[in-house]
Amino acid sequence: MRVEFVEELLQTPQRAAGRWYWITLAAAATGVLGGVCAWGYQIGFGLGVTGLNQPVYWGLYITNFVFFIGISHAGTLISAILRLSGAEWRRPVTRIAEAITVFALILGGAMIVCDMGRPDRILNVLWYGRIQSPLLWDVLSVSSYLFASVIYLYVPLIPDIAMIRDRMTGHGFMSRFYRLLALNWQGTPMQQKRLERAIRAGAIMIVPLAVSVHTVVSYVFAMTLRPMWHSTIFGPYFVIGAIYSGIAALLIAMVIIRKALRLEAYLKEVHFRNLAYLLLVMFGLWLYATVGEYLVTGYGGAAAEARVLLSKVQEHYAWPFWGMLFAMLGAFLILAPVDRVVKALRLPIWKTRPLPAFLLASLGWCIWFSLARAGGFAKTPRLLLALTEYNQESLIAMLPSFLFGLVYLAALLLVILPSLRRDWFTISLYASLLVIVGMWLERFTIVVPTLTLPMLEEVPWGQYVPTWVELAITGSAVSAMLLFYLLFARFFPLVSAWEVAEGIERIDEARERLLQYVPEGVTKFTATHPGGPP
Amino acid sequence: MVRWGMVIDLDRCTACQACSFACAAENNCEFTSPAEAQLGRVLGWQEVIQKVEGAFPTAMQRFLPRPCFHCAVPACVKVCPVGATYKRSDGIVMQNFERCIGCRMCMVACPYDVRVFYWREYRRGVPPPLSEASNPTGPKPRPKGVVAKCQFNYHRLDRLKADLQAGRAPKYLYRKLRGIYEPGDELSEFAWARAVDLLMRYFWDCQEITAENFEGVMTGYLPACVQVCPPRARVFGDLSDPSSLVSELAHSPRAFRLLEELNSQPSVIYLQEEKCNVPQEAPHAG
Numbered sequence: 178m179r180v181e182f183v184e185e186l187l188q189t190p191q192r193a194a195g196r197w198y199w200i201t202l203a204a205a206a207t208g209v210l211g212g213v214c215a216w217g218y219q220i221g222f223g224l225g226v227t228g229l230n231q232p233v234y235w236g237l238y239i240t241n242f243v244f245f246i247g248i249s250h251a252g253t254l255i256s257a258i259l260r261l262s263g264a265e266w267r268r269p270v271t272r273i274a275e276a277i278t279v280f281a282l283i284l285g286g287a288m289i290v291c292d293m294g295r296p297d298r299i300l301n302v303l304w305y306g307r308i309q310s311p312l313l314w315d316v317l318s319v320s321s322y323l324f325a326s327v328i329y330l331y332v333p334l335i336p337d338i339a340m341i342r343d344r345m346t347g348h349g350f351m352s353r354f355y356r357l358l359a360l361n362w363q364g365t366p367m368q369q370k371r372l373e374r375a376i377r378a379g380a381i382m383i384v385p386l387a388v389s390v391h392t393v394v395s396y397v398f399a400m401t402l403r404p405m406w407h408s409t410i411f412g413p414y415f416v417i418g419a420i421y422s423g424i425a426a427l428l429i430a431m432v433i434i435r436k437a438l439r440l441e442a443y444l445k446e447v448h449f450r451n452l453a454y455l456l457l458v459m460f461g462l463w464l465y466a467t468v469g470e471y472l473v474t475g476y477g478g479a480a481a482e483a484r485v486l487l488s489k490v491q492e493h494y495a496w497p498f499w500g501m502l503f504a505m506l507g508a509f510l511i512l513a514p515v516d517r518v519v520k521a522l523r524l525p526i527w528k529t530r531p532l533p534a535f536l537l538a539s540l541g542w543c544i545w546f547s548l549a550r551a552g553g554f555a556k557t558p559r560l561l562l563a564l565t566e567y568n569q570e571s572l573i574a575m576l577p578s579f580l581f582g583l584v585y586l587a588a589l590l591l592v593i594l595p596s597l598r599r600d601w602f603t604i605s606l607y608a609s610l611l612v613i614v615g616m617w618l619e620r621f622t623i624v625v626p627t628l629t630l631p632m633l634e635e636v637p638w639g640q641y642v643p644t645w646v647e648l649a650i651t652g653s654a655v656s657a658m659l660l661f662y663l664l665f666a667r668f669f670p671l672v673s674a675w676e677v678a679e680g681i682e683r684i685d686e687a688r689e690r691l692l693q694y695v696p697e698g699v700t701k702f703t704a705t706h707p708g709g710p711p
Numbered sequence: 712m713v714r715w716g717m718v719i720d721l722d723r724c725t726a727c728q729a730c731s732f733a734c735a736a737e738n739n740c741e742f743t744s745p746a747e748a749q750l751g752r753v754l755g756w757q758e759v760i761q762k763v764e765g766a767f768p769t770a771m772q773r774f775l776p777r778p779c780f781h782c783a784v785p786a787c788v789k790v791c792p793v794g795a796t797y798k799r800s801d802g803i804v805m806q807n808f809e810r811c812i813g814c815r816m817c818m819v820a821c822p823y824d825v826r827v828f829y830w831r832e833y834r835r836g837v838p839p840p841l842s843e844a845s846n847p848t849g850p851k852p853r854p855k856g857v858v859a860k861c862q863f864n865y866h867r868l869d870r871l872k873a874d875l876q877a878g879r880a881p882k883y884l885y886r887k888l889r890g891i892y893e894p895g896d897e898l899s900e901f902a903w904a905r906a907v908d909l910l911m912r913y914f915w916d917c918q919e920i921t922a923e924n925f926e927g928v929m930t931g932y933l934p935a936c937v938q939v940c941p942p943r944a945r946v947f948g949d950l951s952d953p954s955s956l957v958s959e960l961a962h963s964p965r966a967f968r969l970l971e972e973l974n975s976q977p978s979v980i981y982l983q984e985e986k987c988n989v990p991q992e993a994p995h996a997g
Contacts, residue, residue, distance in 0.1 A: 235815065
């Protein structure tokens with residue numbers, strides 16, 4: 178049995194070679210090539226070809242940078258925490274997660290290079306680096322995180338590479354490639370002990386490193402004095418968001434890999450369910466931080482901050498802000514068993530099919546969005562007017578749009594939810610897609626609106642419309658993620674064979690461990706009820 | 712220790728923008744196209760920005776000439792990853808165009824948004840006389856992809872220092888500096904600042920520029936924006952010297968600095984009798 182599934186897992190690279198594999202690979206490579214061309218165009222003509230301007234100095238590139246660095250927490254952090262906490266179900270998941278980390282970090286770094294006016298001078302950061310600059314903190318922590326996660330991806334790969342090496346015949350290039358990477362792994366007890374210790378030490382070291390990475394990413398914003406950036410919650414807020422989007426990315430990758438490589442036997446419903454629960458927990462933390470961030474600044478209602486908040490809630494940036502909230506709450510309602518609550522409360526559910534439901538939702542979204550854009554909510558009934566009299570730009574003034582938004586959302590989801598089948602693959606796929614979109618919009622909502630509203634009131638307000646160059650580079654970053662994954666899948670098993678095999682050996686060990694927790698000598702417990710029949 | 716500063720009298724300013732043009736000419740600034748200016752990609756190191764306050768019939772337009780404020784605690788210097796922007800010992804916040812990597816972190820950090828970015832190669836395709844620096848003594852033209860900013864015409868101030876030591880400066884300076892600086896001595900920073908103050912006072916006091924005083928007034932040692940200002944709304948000098956003209960004006964009851972609550976301690980001080988605050992009616996009333 179054991180031999181069979183190890184063989185099957187080690188065969189996964191060969192499985193990734195069908196017609197669809199090559200078609201996807203070609204498409205992804207074309208996408209990446211397009212992005213590289215766009216970048217070349219930008220280098221030739223300067224950053225003027227983007228939509229960036231004064232005062233919107235940062236736009237899509239920085240949004241993507243924060244987003245990709247966030248995605249990178251999928252991996253290493255999740256897998257490190259799962260390893261450290263001894264979660265046995267982690268075994269088929271960790272490698273998929275660790276690979277995401279490495280690829281997302283590379284893309285995050287690439288986004289910074291795209292954003293630079295003088296990428297040719299990138300080495301100045303080494304020659305003249307100033308440790309006082311938050312950007313240098315980013316350079317240091319992202320590069321050490323990349324280094325650590327490459328190692329953390331590679332070390333647990335060694336036994337699998339060695340097994341592939343042993344199955345290779347001939348002395349071709351590929352056999353030499355695997356022989357080199359296997360580092361003469363023979364599976365001796367000494368080697369196994371060292372591997373075990375290396376993985377454990379790596380897991381311990383990588384957790385604080387990963388936390389530091391997204392903290393200092395947030396410090397790039399929080400260390401300035403700009404309204405709604407200069408915030409003490411930004412460090413934890415970004416870390417929470419990073420783990421949140423990381424889990425979502427991991428779930429999407431798992432759904433695709435499970436289907437494409439026919440790994441249904443290994444990536445089981447329980448893995449999706451556990452990760453979906455983690456996603457739900459992270460949603461709670463994310464909501465807590467978001468409410469804290471917006472409620473505190475809105476209630477205080479200081480002019481500069483309220484200005485930014487207003488632009489997010491009911492003006493130019495209403496679409497990403499509400500898009501973010503809707504996506505996140507939608508993900509929550511999909512993850513949480515809301516339909517059961519609805520059934521228990523005997524609320525009416527309209528039976529709809531998915532496509533009409535989503536069309537209806539989009540139509541409603543368009544109506545809602547155009548209302549928000551037109552500032553329609555400022556013209557509110559008299560009662561609310563009395564409330565808003567105190568401070569025009571305070572949170573209270575934005576209440577009507579909030580109320581309308583939430584009522585609308587609830588109505589919308591009652592239409593959509595019943596159309597989703599409740600199995601954990603579908604649930605986690607839909608919820609994760611919403612979370613990914615929502616987190617990207619959150620990054621955009623953080624980066625751009627603050628910059629459009631300069632602190633000096635005489636400076637004209639900015640506007641930002643990304644150009645095709647930025648969109649092309651953003652799109653090619655997504656293709657690059659796919660391309661990296663496709664290439665990785667071609668050479669290495671995406672589910673760790675030796676770890677899954679090890680997991681089976683642990684079953685008896687787990688029994689022993691559980692027996693430690695119960696009174697000595699008890700192997701079977703029969704319930705007796707005091708006063709019951711003897 | 713010298714700390715160069717500037718006072719801008721908004722009650723005198725007519726918003727003629729001569730300062731902006733003089734700045735562009737002195738510093739070899741490029742000009743952008745109207746379409747790009749519409750996008751907000753302006754290149755002026757010194758700009759007159761405006762704000763409309765109130766609504767018809769009580770609308771007021773407020774003008775604000777805005778150079779770099781050369782803060783004592785510059786947010787931009789703090790965040791630069793490569794030290795391309797730095798503060799000189801005399802308080803001028805400088806920009807090294809050769810080192811700047813174009814990350815725009817300083818622009819994001821600057822609370823006054825005074826920094827400009829070179830979005831493209833502005834001299835490409837421009838015929839020869841215009842494609843080169845119009846002012847050979849000014850800063851070199853900037854390449855694309857770097858950040859630039861007002862540098863208080865540091866090259867003019869440095870030229871004054873060199874000329875004083877070489878005996879090329881206007882004669883009355885040596886006369887007035889007697890006791891502080893004798894020709895041939897090492898020029899102290901104090902004497903340098905005093906010389907700037909003498910030039911500033913000469914310029915400030917003269918009623919009209921005539922053939923006799925032309926050489927003394929238009930020396931080319933004061934920042935270009937100061938020297939061309941028709942209503943003489945700008946005063947430049949050493950803020951650390953309490954007897955300088957700029958310090959005297961900086962202690963005027965009309966003086967204020969922008970966004971003082973941020974503790975950036977700008978070296979540019981504005982003078983205005985009352986900041987024009989038109990009472991605004993709430994848009995929803997009535």
